[in-house]
Amino acid sequence: MITTRINEIFRLRHPIVQGGMIWVSGWRLAAAVSKAGALGLIGAGSMTPELLRAHIRKIKNEDAEGVWGVNLPIFFQYAEEMARIILEEKVRVVFTSGGSPRKYTSRFKDAGIKVAHVTATPELAVKCEEAGVDAVVMEGFEAGGHNGRDELTTMVLVPQTVDAVKIPVIAAGGIFDGRGMAAALAMGAAGVQIGTRFAATRESSAHDNFKGMILNARPTDTFLILRKLIPARVIKNPWYERVVEAEKRGASPEELLRIIGEKRTKIGMFEGDLREGELQIGQAAGAIGDLPAAGDVVDAIARDCERIMAEMPGQLLGNR
Amino acid sequence: MITTRINEIFRLRHPIVQGGMIWVSGWRLAAAVSKAGALGLIGAGSMTPELLRAHIRKIKNEDAEGVWGVNLPIFFQYAEEMARIILEEKVRVVFTSGGSPRKYTSRFKDAGIKVAHVTATPELAVKCEEAGVDAVVMEGFEAGGHNGRDELTTMVLVPQTVDAVKIPVIAAGGIFDGRGMAAALAMGAAGVQIGTRFAATRESSAHDNFKGMILNARPTDTFLILRKLIPARVIKNPWYERVVEAEKRGASPEELLRIIGEKRTKIGMFEGDLREGELQIGQAAGAIGDLPAAGDVVDAIARDCERIMAEMPGQLLGNR
Numbered sequence: 318m319i320t321t322r323i324n325e326i327f328r329l330r331h332p333i334v335q336g337g338m339i340w341v342s343g344w345r346l347a348a349a350v351s352k353a354g355a356l357g358l359i360g361a362g363s364m365t366p367e368l369l370r371a372h373i374r375k376i377k378n379e380d381a382e383g384v385w386g387v388n389l390p391i392f393f394q395y396a397e398e399m400a401r402i403i404l405e406e407k408v409r410v411v412f413t414s415g416g417s418p419r420k421y422t423s424r425f426k427d428a429g430i431k432v433a434h435v436t437a438t439p440e441l442a443v444k445c446e447e448a449g450v451d452a453v454v455m456e457g458f459e460a461g462g463h464n465g466r467d468e469l470t471t472m473v474l475v476p477q478t479v480d481a482v483k484i485p486v487i488a489a490g491g492i493f494d495g496r497g498m499a500a501a502l503a504m505g506a507a508g509v510q511i512g513t514r515f516a517a518t519r520e521s522s523a524h525d526n527f528k529g530m531i532l533n534a535r536p537t538d539t540f541l542i543l544r545k546l547i548p549a550r551v552i553k554n555p556w557y558e559r560v561v562e563a564e565k566r567g568a569s570p571e572e573l574l575r576i577i578g579e580k581r582t583k584i585g586m587f588e589g590d591l592r593e594g595e596l597q598i599g600q601a602a603g604a605i606g607d608l609p610a611a612g613d614v615v616d617a618i619a620r621d622c623e624r625i626m627a628e629m630p631g632q633l634l635g636n637r
Numbered sequence: 638m639i640t641t642r643i644n645e646i647f648r649l650r651h652p653i654v655q656g657g658m659i660w661v662s663g664w665r666l667a668a669a670v671s672k673a674g675a676l677g678l679i680g681a682g683s684m685t686p687e688l689l690r691a692h693i694r695k696i697k698n699e700d701a702e703g704v705w706g707v708n709l710p711i712f713f714q715y716a717e718e719m720a721r722i723i724l725e726e727k728v729r730v731v732f733t734s735g736g737s738p739r740k741y742t743s744r745f746k747d748a749g750i751k752v753a754h755v756t757a758t759p760e761l762a763v764k765c766e767e768a769g770v771d772a773v774v775m776e777g778f779e780a781g782g783h784n785g786r787d788e789l790t791t792m793v794l795v796p797q798t799v800d801a802v803k804i805p806v807i808a809a810g811g812i813f814d815g816r817g818m819a820a821a822l823a824m825g826a827a828g829v830q831i832g833t834r835f836a837a838t839r840e841s842s843a844h845d846n847f848k849g850m851i852l853n854a855r856p857t858d859t860f861l862i863l864r865k866l867i868p869a870r871v872i873k874n875p876w877y878e879r880v881v882e883a884e885k886r887g888a889s890p891e892e893l894l895r896i897i898g899e900k901r902t903k904i905g906m907f908e909g910d911l912r913e914g915e916l917q918i919g920q921a922a923g924a925i926g927d928l929p930a931a932g933d934v935v936d937a938i939a940r941d942c943e944r945i946m947a948e949m950p951g952q953l954l955g956n957r
Binding site: 438439440457458459467468469470471472473474476477480490491492493494496497499500501502503504505535536537540541545565566567568600601603604625626627629630 | 758759760777778779787788789790791792793794796797800810811812813814816817819820821822823824825855856857860861865885886887888920921923924945946947949950
């Protein structure tokens, strides 16, 4: 068993976090991950406040003992109301993202909640530590969905952040199996956050069409777009082509907003329109070719990582 | 000692390759790396054919026993003439890049040369294997200088390529210390290619001004530009700002070519004009703060990687 400070802080069997994802990670996915001994996160960013409350209550019924939490995007229009619901419902773990870690950390910490913040540069990780979070998630350029502006990858983010802060570092972006987890631990991370791999599981609430597209994606089928707004990594599709065409001719943020329109991620990821939807997913999509149960994903990643770590001294003797 | 197929193929003490870099890796750097038991590469991409011959002859005099080679960019105007010189001078190792691996591999292999090709997608790695190379270098988005169009990072490139080919995989991009090397090996790589860390060494032929800028770079100080031409990662400077401004308003490839003009990398990297030069370097620049001898870099990376690998089973017991 791999035991780090992340196990201790969040009381986990495995230092593995299922990333909170819009339209993908509701209570079913979070509960399945939680039951397998990892941290399941309900992604609040595509919910109304009352829907978030309903998901929290469902996971409480389903999984009274496991460890789960909520991912709360701070810039979200409902963030304030959701923070109140999180406190009312006595959620024990919150991962905040997309805004200042100062905004909610002390309110949550005062209520006994364990808090991690998702960020994308070592400098911002220092701000997270100063804000008092328990851990920081460093999310690289290869990750799906909203992405940092500086385009730092997991490979450079993790060791530089480990050197910059004392709190434990959770590596995110491009990790989809036990090899990636072992790599993150070798670089000094105390845990991993995994999104894309969990999007393609039975308990994910992604539309079946979208799951099928992930399974069929080649390694080069995702790309980062909307650098002039909030950068996002998506699978290439006809809507993506329109965005890229506009970006190449120097379209303004206003024009890009018009092309995006309303409910683009819902149309694609939840309703399954593969032509007109915005399909947020990470580069790891190219590596994924099956649709297992989320608990089996946790088991396989933990087991493979443990095996690789146990075998690493053998590499010194030349058996590769 | 870490012993992989890369040690065997290239007859190295350490499975570490110093990447061939324009203006940075002449015979002095390659010889210093070679003497330390790693593979030093002369970067031919900024040389005339006769200068390449002179560098080859100097390293032969300096280091008759060590293992060194030449990095040959296939798209380079002098590639054909340089290939002839490589054969005439009986160079024993060639890393090709920036073009089809079919172009020179069999000619070099027929002459007994060990050949690796640098590429940036798992699909292209399969083409390299079909072309008969001995190893493939998978270079991620975080790497400096010319970069793949698909923007795949080292973290996703390495495991997917290990699954796609039988030849050994050398990981490149974002690796600057023993932690990154251990991570690459955990993902299944048989070796690492390191550029940026070697650019900031005493034996590097980068201008002192440029070396100083690498030492002072923050993690977020590089960016990928020129996606409409050949993408390149550079340190941000006034020339970079002009390029980005043009790109944001949708400048054509022709206009971008005018902004680039002539000799831009020489002006910056070799002559030290930090305002008007194109300063190619990797994201790892943000992690580098000293200017050691190249041999000491090899020693430290190999030693730290060995220690991390030896200690990895200890992580299973919870000492992180």
